[in-house]
Amino acid sequence: MRLPAVLAATVTATAATALLLFSGTGLTPLPWLTWLAPLPVLLLAPRVSAPVASAAAFTAWGVGGLNLWDLQRDRLEVPLPVALLSVVLPALLAVAAVLLFRLLARRGRPVAAAVAVPAVWVSGEYLVSVLGPDGALWSLAYTQADVLPVLQLASLTGVWGVTFALMAVPAAVAVILAPGTAGRARLGVGLTTLALLAAVAGYGTVRLAAPPAGPHRNVALLAAGQHGDWAPVDTPRGTEKLRDTLARLRALPRETDAAVLAEGAFVTTAAHLPRITDPLAALARERRMDIVAGVIVTDAGHNTAVFFPARGGEPRIYRKRHMVPGVEPYEPGGRALVAGDVGVAICKDLDFPGLARENRRIGATVMFVPSWDFGLDAWQHSRIAVTRGVENGFAVVRGAADGNLTVSDPYGRVLAERATGDRAVVTLTAAVPAGGAGTPYTRWGDWFAWSCLAAAVALAGRAVQGRHGRRERGRAPADGPAGRSPGRGTA
Numbered sequence: 001m002r003l004p005a006v007l008a009a010t011v012t013a014t015a016a017t018a019l020l021l022f023s024g025t026g027l028t029p030l031p032w033l034t035w036l037a038p039l040p041v042l043l044l045a046p047r048v049s050a051p052v053a054s055a056a057a058f059t060a061w062g063v064g065g066l067n068l069w070d071l072q073r074d075r076l077e078v079p080l081p082v083a084l085l086s087v088v089l090p091a092l093l094a095v096a097a098v099l100l101f102r103l104l105a106r107r108g109r110p111v112a113a114a115v116a117v118p119a120v121w122v123s124g125e126y127l128v129s130v131l132g133p134d135g136a137l138w139s140l141a142y143t144q145a146d147v148l149p150v151l152q153l154a155s156l157t158g159v160w161g162v163t164f165a166l167m168a169v170p171a172a173v174a175v176i177l178a179p180g181t182a183g184r185a186r187l188g189v190g191l192t193t194l195a196l197l198a199a200v201a202g203y204g205t206v207r208l209a210a211p212p213a214g215p216h217r218n219v220a221l222l223a224a225g226q227h228g229d230w231a232p233v234d235t236p237r238g239t240e241k242l243r244d245t246l247a248r249l250r251a252l253p254r255e256t257d258a259a260v261l262a263e264g265a266f267v268t269t270a271a272h273l274p275r276i277t278d279p280l281a282a283l284a285r286e287r288r289m290d291i292v293a294g295v296i297v298t299d300a301g302h303n304t305a306v307f308f309p310a311r312g313g314e315p316r317i318y319r320k321r322h323m324v325p326g327v328e329p330y331e332p333g334g335r336a337l338v339a340g341d342v343g344v345a346i347c348k349d350l351d352f353p354g355l356a357r358e359n360r361r362i363g364a365t366v367m368f369v370p371s372w373d374f375g376l377d378a379w380q381h382s383r384i385a386v387t388r389g390v391e392n393g394f395a396v397v398r399g400a401a402d403g404n405l406t407v408s409d410p411y412g413r414v415l416a417e418r419a420t421g422d423r424a425v426v427t428l429t430a431a432v433p434a435g436g437a438g439t440p441y442t443r444w445g446d447w448f449a450w451s452c453l454a455a456a457v458a459l460a461g462r463a464v465q466g467r468h469g470r471r472e473r474g475r476a477p478a479d480g481p482a483g484r485s486p487g488r489g490t491a
Contacts, residue, residue, distance in 0.1 A: 006048055014056045016040035021064025027071060027380045029143040035169055037064070041094075042117065042174035045102040053102050054095045061094040062087050075374040076327060090138070093124040101171060103463050110175040110185045112459055114193075117171035118164040119455040125163055126449035133325045135351035137384065140166050145383035149204030151412045154391045155439040156203065157448035158353055164452065165200055169193060208411055214435015217366065218255050219407065221399035221428040222248055223262035225421040226372060232298070233268045233275050242266065242276060248425055249283055249291070256289055256429065257310070262401035262420075263294035263303070263320075263347050263370040270300050277306060277315055284308035292344060294370035296330075303330040305344050305370050307337065320346040321355060338362040341434060343394070347371035350385045350396075357442055360392035365410075365436030367396050373403025375421060382406040386414065393437035399428075410437040 017040045024033030045053040065087040072078040097120040104113035129136040141159035144150045153161045172193040176186045231237035284291045291308040303320040319333025337344040343364025382404045389396040390412040407416045407430040416430035
């Protein structure tokens, strides 16, 4: 292509991918756009030079990633360098995926090129989830959280399989349309991609047809917006909040089996903690109702969820294990809490697939999750928890102070949902299946992510080796007459 044509194609592809990413990912994504987002830049890559393809990929993913800027800078007050890093890292990962795709496609290896993009992207997502402070928070898979047949794939592969499918489809289309791809290869890649989509849809449809296992439990969620309403229990406002919460708990329907309050529902020092625990423990015994309440103990530096059993006995305390970086100055806990078939976690804990899997392996079939959230991320953060439930086959009862009260079953069906945010207490009741559903992902863990890592390394290694071999062959004639080195055949 001539320079004006290259420039026009590059600008068009970059803008299209950036727009699709901005609308198809982030806090309120349009899920069908996510499947299309990488396609324009991937179509461009084999037709332009490597620097141009790199620039297009970096710019598109960088601009597309700005859909989280308001949350990070305005709500979370993330430092500017950290916020920029969260934009730059996905952009660099995109560059790596696009360059490998370009190299393999131009060498006539269409299958490898189609696999390279999702393998590299899943590898990056997985490494960030293991090495970073946010777990799998940034996975593309959550964009499909309301597309239930697709989401069921997470019960087999974790979110990694969903991300793989999202990136594999546009990569396959791009390689089919790439210049120089042989007709037989086009047919093979196309049929394989259709088979992949059919398998995903079929698996999801069959799994969704399974009835919920076991009995149902009647649950209630109660939360009020916490923004600007930080009131220790020994203050008049804190006392009022406790009194109002106790009254609302008593007013719940008699058949309520469990009630979950939000993260940070109560704030106290260790000395005043009995003001909260004593009346809640008495109410749990009186109503024969499990109660989970978020309690922040300021002088101890603990963000806790206290479990008050319906049958009486000492309250059990769970300490949040994963804090929001730069926002929560609390000491993390180190142990899971599972009481019978009920697991307890707090908000960000469920951004980490391994923590959720641990709870399921211990025996949790329902997770009670006091949460907070930041308003803008109400849908996204609730759906991360829903996805953890699909991965491991447990129901999720999640109450967020500045987000959504959400109840979901082991298949990701949202059974009830209601927004919070104002100071007035919002109540939500639902019947949730308590039997759970076993999943391969709980048993096998991140096997699919490791497979993608191995594939990405192998494809990158072969690409580098192939380039090195071509350079060596290109230099051979200069070594001597007829391609022989000067030291050979002259003795």
